[in-house]
Structure formats: structure tokens, C-alpha cells
Amino acid sequence: MAYNGIYTSRGSNYGGSTRGSRGSSNYRSTTTRDPTLPPDRDLMEGLGRDVVRALSKPSVDSKGDPVKPEDVQYLGSYNWVEEVQPTIIVPGSPPEWRNRPFPYRVRYDTGVRFVDQNGFRMAGESCLLPLFRAVDIVSEDNADTTIDWSAVDIVTDRNGLRKLMRWLQYSGADSGEPLKEFRIDLQLGGKKTVLMHRWEKRTREIATPPRSGCGINFERESTSPAKGCERSTGHHRIVQYDFDGLKMVVRFEVDACLPQSSATTTRTNKSQQASTRTTSGTSTDIDSLTDIMSSLNVASTTSASPPSEAADITVIRAGTQVPQSSIVELTTRSEKYIDEFSWAEQYPQLLLSYTPHLFLAAHDRGTFERMIEHKLGSEELRNIENNARIQRSFRQLAATLRTVQELVKDHGQRGRLTLVCQPDGTLKVYERTSQQGLLADSELERFGV
Template sequence: MPHLRANTRLYVSPYRRDSPPSPLTPGCNLQEDLIISTPIKTLSVPITSSEIYSTKILNAEHIGSYNSTSDQQPTIIVPAKLPTAAGSPPEWIGHAVPFTLPPDLGPRSSQNNHCNNGSPLLPLMKAVDAIGAAVDWPNVDVVADRNALRKLLWWINKAAQAEDFRIDIELGGDHTLLMSRWRANVTYGSGDWRTFGFGFEESTTRNVKGCEKSTGHYRIIKYDFFGLRMVVRYEVDAYIPSALPAKTKGNSASEREKPTSLAFGEHANNDANTSVSAPLASGTLTSPPLSSRSVDTLDIVHAGREIPQSSIIELTTRSQHFIELLNWPDLYPRLYLSRTRFLCIGLHSHGRFGEIRQYDMARGMETQYNAVRGALQKLGQVLTEIQDLMEENPGRRLSLVCEGGVLRVYERATSKSCLPEDVMKRFVAV
């Protein structure tokens, strides 16, 4: 394993197309169920970034996690009698180089959407319930997937060339902005897209005992960002066994690892907040599954154990010919907004992998943070604008639709909510 690298030149390769958060399958109808005759509003990218609030993430805390499954009955995996965790991400096992993989092919869809009968935020809420995390839901400003934040950042940074996307939005209580992923398949390996990321993940990780049916591991984190109280869900690719603490701590809230203990470039000097980096290695995890029970339309299976934030890793692939032109303005916010510690890149030439390189977000990332700070400030401004718009339209189901680089807000011709009625009541102040 090569030495950890922190700083890389901030350029985008002119010889390859940068990948958006998720390329839509040709023929997807972004305007499905929308009243398109009169848009509610057309949003514009802020001309200048605002310094009113800081983009530094404060008070970050992991509040829940779960695994989606391939079961026909909508099911998520959470742990048994563990008040600080749910489910388990796949374990990094590595792969000897060189090796060759075929490109990713075929449609893929969001497990979060079709695992819960059209209530895309329900697994998030149930996972937080499972560990008993304290969340003041009426005072939360934004509940969103990291994917939605990345799409907005993509539009902010590349409005003229932004890929088309849709995000459904709704108001919880008096002011909580709920942002949920629109159900759409994505196809990889067609046209000028030749990706190897899914094959790389499958070749270098394995599901832990009790989570064999897992199709994805999701974690939920809460923090303060740009004056907004955020709850963010994100998918985790794997964890590094050798990065786990030598001694497992207790499960009380006071002992729970806080992601804010890791610096992500916000400080000029990270030394005081940096822990020793761990090499990629294999390990074991043995937590037997217990009985399942049904909650609303969602079955819950107990398995797995808590995985500390400091061992979480994001996996991706890049052509070895352009690694020094790594697109940090896209990669860094993905890790920053989820407080993901490690980034692992498989370097290949037409699917032949010759090197696996690791980066530590807790070391020397000031250049990367400063390069995206303006975009993060604009993201905060856009989220605030959307929250204000929802407060002006209580009870209406709206959608953000980006087509041809133009981001418009439409009303949906449906009364269906992203959460069951009894769960939506949590956002109402008593």
C-alpha cells in the first residue's frame, strides 16, 4: 500500500468527462406527475458566496445506520441491543494487483426508494429510532440525502453543463425541509460512460456475517452547517478493519465517537485533531442475526455492530493516466458532507487495475477545503432559499427539476408524502 497522499493538484482532466452524482437512463421522464404548465419558481445560482454563516461543520454526530436488503418484503437491517449503531457496512478485504474487471453495465436503482413502498425517508427515521438517538425534529432545518446535496453542488459549479436531475421536496411541520430522492433507474457503461466502480467494490469488499443479503449500507449524521441544522443520510462503501479502535468503548452517548473530532481542512493546523492513519487490511466481524419484527411497512432484522466513523471509507475508480488531475472540487464535498475519513481510489487502464491508492481526510486537506468553500457557501444559500420557498407553500408537494442546466420548482399532482402521516407529526412543535 503506497504512502497516504493528502494534496493533489486541483485540475479537471480535459481528456475525460467528469461523472455527475448519477447519470439517468435515457428516456427517464423527469416531469412525471408534475404540473409543468406554470413553474412555481426558477432558481438561480448565487452570484457571490455569502460570509454570513460559516461552512465549517459543527456538532456532528452519528445518529443511526441501516442496511437495505434484496428481500421482496421491504426490510432493513439494524443491530440488536446496540444503542449506538445499526447494521454494518461491508468489510474491506482488498485485492492483489494487478487484476482486470469488466465495465459496469445495466440499470441500477435507489434501494432507499423501492425498499419502503414509496416512503423514501422512512428507513432513515426508523434507523434513528432503533438506536434511540436524541433528535429535536421540529427544530431540524433540512433532512436530505447527501446525493441531493451533491446534485445541487453540481448545478452550482456547472450550471451550464449540469446533468439533469430531480429532487422531491416537502415541508415537515412549520419549517423542516424534507428532500427525497426521485425514483429513477440509472444505467452505467453506455455511451461515453465506462465505469468500473461497482465491480471494484464487489471485488475488494464483503458483507459481514448477518448482513449477507445487504444491498447497501446507509448512515445518518446530524450537524450544523451554514446556520442550518442538518440531518443527512449517505451510503457507505466499506469500513477498514485495521482502523477500528483496539478496545471497544461503551455505548453511552457521552462516549460515542463524534465525527467532529476529525479535521477535514477547516483548520490551518490539523495536528491536534489527527489520529494515526491505518493501512488497508482485512479483518472479521461476527454479530449473529436475531429475530425480525415489522414496523409500519418495514421489516427490521437485527444484525451487525457499530462501526466508528474514523474507519469509514469511500471507494471510487479513476484512470491511472489522469490521477494527478483528480477532480477534488467534486470528490472533497462528497466526503466533507458525510465526514467520511478515508478515500480509496482504484487506478486502472481500461479496467486493468495496477494500484490502489488511499487518502486520509484528516491530514493536510486545507487546499481542498479552501477550493470548495465558496461553493459550500452557495449551497447553504440555496438550501435556505428552498426552505423559505417551502414555508411559503405549506402543504404542497414540490419538486426541484434541473433540465438543460436550468433549475425550476414544480408542483406535483399528488398528495402522497415522503413519510407516513404518523411519522410526519414528529416535525410539529408541541
């Protein structure tokens, strides 16, 4: 969920429909279309006709220790703000959980919301670029935040991993829920790093009540923006971890964090300075910063500034680095369907970003009266982690990523491959003729040759 008026693709549901996750490929979009929004893109645009390879679900050994992220390390973070020029706050901060006493009522979600804010803001440029900007800046501030990019196997959004997990868990048309088609563009960095570029048919859509639910407004009514991030339209966090032997760098959106005391807040060093800079390294003074901040306006839920065609990203230094242990995922369900909560869908979302807290809030027609807290590492979630079906999917995910990595390596630095999943469950690899959305050569230098 995004905070402060510009919405993401997360929403709770009434009437028993499943509340989709932020940017999730199974989100049930509304049928009402805003005529000002562009039409959906063609899933096959810019792709060749011939199939390079059809991927099958790998066979894996069910024995051994559970597969999960190991050695999780924070690398960077940022908040988007509403500006024509792509503008991020680094390190930024998630909104803080207010711990409001129940009950309280929340309105249905309405207006334009993001399916993929990074894709919208970057307007055809690489949606991974803000990830690298944030990591570079945080590494300047933190002596202990370093990364050898040439050693990384996969750079991706959590969204891409979840889409692959759904493909792996899909058991055919008789399983009930149809598999939503998806596409992931691939690029090689250095000798082995696979860059997985998120691709969506639409980067924004319309929230139409009552189907849209009230999950976004629940977040807004239950959290407070962090100091320096009052104009945020969404907080993104980047972590690295080991996943069954693969070195992963994963970006994901954060709903909220637990309030931080001065004793536990990670130091921000230069991040608290009132300075703004672009990717070229130029800076503006405090007056310029004030002008920029006063011009930001995200109060409207019906529009967002058209993105710039320039690849430069303006960086505002503000916010606070928060520890991984304070990150919270918020989700809502109708009280009538709280017992139908799907851990098969929700648990991978938590684990693949190592989000330690899940707050599940139950409502009756928008009136929230209780919340159930879940925590990674608890006995309840360890039982889910050890579930044979979920563990098989995690092992298959690691095996699939290795297969994709070998394919991308075989096609070399100038090879352009794309994964396309169809509703029937087939996952195929195509060559891509378009160069749109790729990381520039100057950025690829970080991966070596």
C-alpha cells in the same frame, strides 16, 4: 457502490470518461436498455404548469471561516437485503476493507445496478421512511443518540446536496460538461423542517462494459461483508451536523469501512440479537430469521425482486455500529487519467457526508497496481477545502437551502413544491399535484405542529 451482486449507479471508466459517483446526477448512463426495465419517468410528471419561482444563484460573502459540517453525529444506519417486502438490517455494517496486496485483476462491471436503491425498494412510498426507521431503532439502543426532529432544518440524501452543488458550480454551455437535469420533491415537517425527497427518472439501469468500468467489482474484490450482513445490497448511514447554522440530517451510501477491533467497535446492544421485526412491532423467532436469511438471494446481477406496494418495512437486527472515523469512500480511475482526478466533484461528496477516508485506486485495463489514500483534515485536503471556488459553492448551498426552506414554510403543511433543474442551468420551483412519495402524516408527527 452496492455490494454482493446488485449494483448501484457508481462505476469507474475506461477510455478517459469520468467515473460517476453513487447516485450522482452526472453519471453517464449506458445506452443499452434492458426491455424488462420500465421506461424513464417524465421529469415533469405530477407537476403544475406554472412556475412558482425561478431561483438564482445567491451572492455570498467570501470572507469568514470555511463552511463545513460541524458537530457531526451518527444517528443510524441500515443495509438493504433482497426481498419482495422491503427489508433492512439495522444497524447493519459496511463491508470491511481487506487491504489486499497489489496487483490484482478485476472484471468489468456488468448487469443491473441501482441508481436509487431506496427509491426502488420503497416503490412509490416515501424513500425517507427507512431513514426514520433506522434512526428510531438506533436511538432505542443508544442512550446518547437522540434527536429533536422539530429543531432540524433539512432532511435529505447527500445526493440532493450534490445536485444543488453542481447547479451552483455550472457556468454555462461553454464549461464543457453539460448539466444533467434533476428534480427534488419537497415537503414540510412541523413548522420548519424541509424534507427533500430524492426523485430519479429510473431507479435501475444496465452496466455495459467497457464503458461501465470496474469500480463495482473492485469494491467486491477488495472488501468482505460484515458478519450478519452477508446478503447486503448496500449500506446507508445517517448523520446530523450543523452546516453554516442549518441543522442537517443527511443520509448517504457507504462503500466500505476500516476493519474494527473489539476494542474500537461501537457497542451494538440489542442490535446483535437474532430478532426480526416489522414496523408494526411484531417479532419473529430465530427459526423465522433463519428462513428469511436463507431465502435472500442476490447472486444474480440481472434481476431484483419487484418491491412490495406495502409501506411496512421488515427490520432484521444485526450488524455493528462503526465509528464515523472508519468510513471509507472507494473510487477508481484508469492509470492514464489518474492525474485528471476532479476534486471539485469529489470533495463535496466527502465533506457533505463527512467521510474521512478516500481510497483512489488506479488500474490498467482492470489490473489494479496501486492506490492513493486521501484523508479529510490532511494538508492536501485543507488546501482544497479553502479553495475560493469550492468555498463559494458551499456558502451558496447554505443560502439556497435557506431560500428553499422559506418557500416551503410559506406554502404550509399541505403545500407541495418541487425543484426542477433544466440542462440550461435554470432552477425552477413548481407546485406538485401528485401526493406520491410523501411521508405519511403519522410519520410527520415527530416534527410537531
